[in-house]
Amino acid sequence: MSRSRIEEFSSRFAALHADRCDLARSTSEARLFAVSTNANVLWPRSAATLLVRSAAVVEKMINGLTVRLWDDPFEWTLPERLRTSSELTAYFNEVENARVRGFEFLNDDADLERSILSPVKLKTLEQLLADTMAGSETYLAEAESMVFTDKAAF
Numbered sequence: 001m002s003r004s005r006i007e008e009f010s011s012r013f014a015a016l017h018a019d020r021c022d023l024a025r026s027t028s029e030a031r032l033f034a035v036s037t038n039a040n041v042l043w044p045r046s047a048a049t050l051l052v053r054s055a056a057v058v059e060k061m062i063n064g065l066t067v068r069l070w071d072d073p074f075e076w077t078l079p080e081r082l083r084t085s086s087e088l089t090a091y092f093n094e095v096e097n098a099r100v101r102g103f104e105f106l107n108d109d110a111d112l113e114r115s116i117l118s119p120v121k122l123k124t125l126e127q128l129l130a131d132t133m134a135g136s137e138t139y140l141a142e143a144e145s146m147v148f149t150d151k152a153a154f
Contacts, residue, residue, distance in 0.1 A: 001108040009129050010103050013058065016136055017096040020051050023140070024088045027147050032085060036146060047143040052082060054139035055095045061132040062095075062102040064118065065125075 024032065032048045082088050106112075112126035123131070 003108055005109040005112055005126070006103065006106045009133070012133060013099055014096070016133070016140065017092060020054055020092050020140060021089045023143060023147065024051055024085045024092070027085070029085055031147060047146040048082065048088060050139045050143035050146065051088060052091070054136045054143065055092050057132055057135040057139065058099055059095045061128060062099045065116065066102045066105070
């Protein structure tokens with residue numbers, strides 16, 4: 001019974017969680033919560049909002065797998081209540097703890113081949129994990145871009 005692929009996913013999600021927390025802790029709150037006025041974006045956003053979306057993608061996946069709740073947690077997480085970096089990291093920790101508990105249900109790598117009825121279509125669990133990872137990484141990269149480049153207009 002091998003869990004090497006499961007453990008690889010778990011390690012990657014844990015690293016993503018650590019990166020989110022590090023960015024939230026190391027960025028001034030003024031910079032973290034500043035709303036972009038960049039005309040090239042479709043909706044006003046801040047690095048904090050993008051970090052919450054990065055975590056919400058993972059929360060949506062784990063809630064879908066464990067309790068069949070595929071709602072977008074961003075809608076009910078209420079980013080407005082996450083107004084400090086410590087509140088952000090507390091939320092990120094909640095998501096990571098839920099993810100760790102959810103991964104405990106995976107017995108071995110063969111589970112990754114099971115088909116899961118996701119909100120959009122039937123996918124293997126491995127595909128769902130990979131898609132979730134990619135979406136979460138994209139939001140994190142956008143948040144990092146807002147924090148670390150001068151190109152983001154505030």
